[in-house]
Amino acid sequence: MPMITYIEASGKTHEIDVPVGHTVMEGGRNAGVEGIVAECGGSCSCSTCHVYVAPEWVAQLPSRDEMEEDMLDFAIEVDAERSRLSCQLRVTEAFDGLVVTVPSEQA
Amino acid sequence: MEKIVIVGAGQAGLSLAAKLRKLGYGGDLTLIGAESHPPYERPPLSKAFLLGKVEQDRMQLRPPSFYAEQDITLLTGKTVTRIARDDKTVHLKDMSLSYDALALTTGSRPRRLPTELGGALRGVHVLRGIDDARALARACRPGRRALIVGGGYIGLEAAAVLRGLGIEVCLIEASPRILSRVAAPETSDAIRALHRTKGVLIKEAVGLKHLVGQDHVEEARLSDGTNIPVDVVLVGIGALPRDELARDCGLATEDGILVDARGRTSDPAIYAAGDCARFSFAGHSTRLESVQNAIDQAETVAETMMGQSPIYAPVPWFWSDQFDLKLQIAGLSRGYDTVVAREGHRPGAKSFWYFAKDKLIAVDSLNDPASFMLARRLLARACPVSMEDIRDGAKDLKSLMNVS
Numbered sequence: 001m002p003m004i005t006y007i008e009a010s011g012k013t014h015e016i017d018v019p020v021g022h023t024v025m026e027g028g029r030n031a032g033v034e035g036i037v038a039e040c041g042g043s044c045s046c047s048t049c050h051v052y053v054a055p056e057w058v059a060q061l062p063s064r065d066e067m068e069e070d071m072l073d074f075a076i077e078v079d080a081e082r083s084r085l086s087c088q089l090r091v092t093e094a095f096d097g098l099v100v101t102v103p104s105e106q107a
Numbered sequence: 108m109e110k111i112v113i114v115g116a117g118q119a120g121l122s123l124a125a126k127l128r129k130l131g132y133g134g135d136l137t138l139i140g141a142e143s144h145p146p147y148e149r150p151p152l153s154k155a156f157l158l159g160k161v162e163q164d165r166m167q168l169r170p171p172s173f174y175a176e177q178d179i180t181l182l183t184g185k186t187v188t189r190i191a192r193d194d195k196t197v198h199l200k201d202m203s204l205s206y207d208a209l210a211l212t213t214g215s216r217p218r219r220l221p222t223e224l225g226g227a228l229r230g231v232h233v234l235r236g237i238d239d240a241r242a243l244a245r246a247c248r249p250g251r252r253a254l255i256v257g258g259g260y261i262g263l264e265a266a267a268v269l270r271g272l273g274i275e276v277c278l279i280e281a282s283p284r285i286l287s288r289v290a291a292p293e294t295s296d297a298i299r300a301l302h303r304t305k306g307v308l309i310k311e312a313v314g315l316k317h318l319v320g321q322d323h324v325e326e327a328r329l330s331d332g333t334n335i336p337v338d339v340v341l342v343g344i345g346a347l348p349r350d351e352l353a354r355d356c357g358l359a360t361e362d363g364i365l366v367d368a369r370g371r372t373s374d375p376a377i378y379a380a381g382d383c384a385r386f387s388f389a390g391h392s393t394r395l396e397s398v399q400n401a402i403d404q405a406e407t408v409a410e411t412m413m414g415q416s417p418i419y420a421p422v423p424w425f426w427s428d429q430f431d432l433k434l435q436i437a438g439l440s441r442g443y444d445t446v447v448a449r450e451g452h453r454p455g456a457k458s459f460w461y462f463a464k465d466k467l468i469a470v471d472s473l474n475d476p477a478s479f480m481l482a483r484r485l486l487a488r489a490c491p492v493s494m495e496d497i498r499d500g501a502k503d504l505k506s507l508m509n510v511s
Contacts, residue, residue: 074480
């Protein structure tokens with residue numbers, strides 16, 4: 001199972017095995033990562049699963065679709081390169097080793 | 108405080124329990140749910156789950172290990188029968204629990220079709236819980252004919268899913284237009300057009316006279332004089348707050364359990380949050396049925412229980428997915444006098460901005476998440492927004508956020 005590292009805003013780190021087919025949001029929420037709120041349950045409607053992916057991973061992930069792009073446009077503390085909605089990142093074997101950081105505030 | 112009991116294990120109850128632990132509450136914490144399932148997300152029930160696209164364990168709000176880790180006693184399949192306020196005890200069928208603080212997060216129940224109209228016939232469904240969704244999904248085999256009674260969110264979302272399952276769908280709405288309680292005619296028009304394109308037969312200003320059938324529903328007789336053969340009926344005519352426990356023990360209720368801005372009921376040891384609670388919003392008595400309200404009001408209650416002095420003053424928001432349309436709503440449009448339309452920056456994206464006496468109060472966005480997110484921010488910060496700003500298609504609305 002791909003292992004993903006979640007770093008909370010406080011610095012607390014979780015290394016979690018996330019099943020292929022689940023989303024990065026689900027992996028974090030199910031492990032109780034602080035700050036992955038996911039109010040809409042993963043339907044790209046709320047932006048409360050916003051994370052920053054590690055710089056070296058930005059180019060390796062599937063790019064944002066228009067919905068995600070637009071949602072992120074007004075999320076809080078957005079980083080033009082690294083910000084993603086973790087509910088839109090569906091885990092494959094290639095995600096093994098991914099590192100994401102949770103912002104201190106979610107919209 | 109050593110013992111907190113939460114009655115109702117939906118989104119609000121779960122959010123409250125989780126928040127209490129986050130705030131450092133170390134005493135006993137019991138979460139009681141009437142359904143046999145641990146807390147789960149309800150929104151997918153009328154969307155992806157009904158379509159068969161998501162399994163039940165993916166809808167759990169927390170994994171099973173969460174409750175033990177957080178030392179939360181989760182009782183599922185248990186119904187509270189009575190609250191004894193004088194000795195601070197909740198009674199269940201076979202046990203009782205004493206409390207120092209009690210929270211009611213009992214949610215709402217779907218309004219049903221009366222038996223005399225055929226509401227008790229087999230094949231007549233409501234959609235509130237996972238068991239309802241399963242039963243409806245089982246009944247929805249391709250080629251069947253469905254009648255949906257009620258053109259609100261549940262009815263429209265279900266209509267979209269059922270069409271996707273290859274079912275003939277007729278949706279009737281007794282009022283002059285779909286979504287009349289919650290949206291402007293502009294939004295209703297767009298959604299009606301979408302459903303018609305996809306083959307849903309929508310009849311507005313048409314009521315149900317009654318359903319006909321021996322044991323299972325066979326035919327629907329409508330107020331416009333037509334009789335249509337049906338195999339499945341979904342009744343989506345609104346929900347009622349589950350406030351009877353509160354009423355029976357003498358708490359102040361009025362179509363919902365009355366709470367103040369801290370989530371307190373008329374008994375200082377009892378709190379309420381979510382669909383079942385009624386509070387003052389923008390100067391009006393209000394009850395909201397939404398995920399946002401369930402979470403935020405519950406977290407307000409947690410803070411109050413922990414001795415903080417929060418004020419619950421939300422920017423309500425909602426969303427609905429129908430076919431390929433994402434409808435997102437920020438604010439509450441109640442009391443609007445003017446609606447201004449605006450094209451989004453992507454093809455097909457648009458939004459409707461609701462004003463009451465020149466003040467922006469809500470925005471419906473259709474496949475236009477940028478406008479939705481912006482509207483949430485503008486409403487949260489109470490930024491001044493004029494109708495001219497919205498009408499001016501060339502204006503960059505982001506600039507409005509910087510004006511204080």
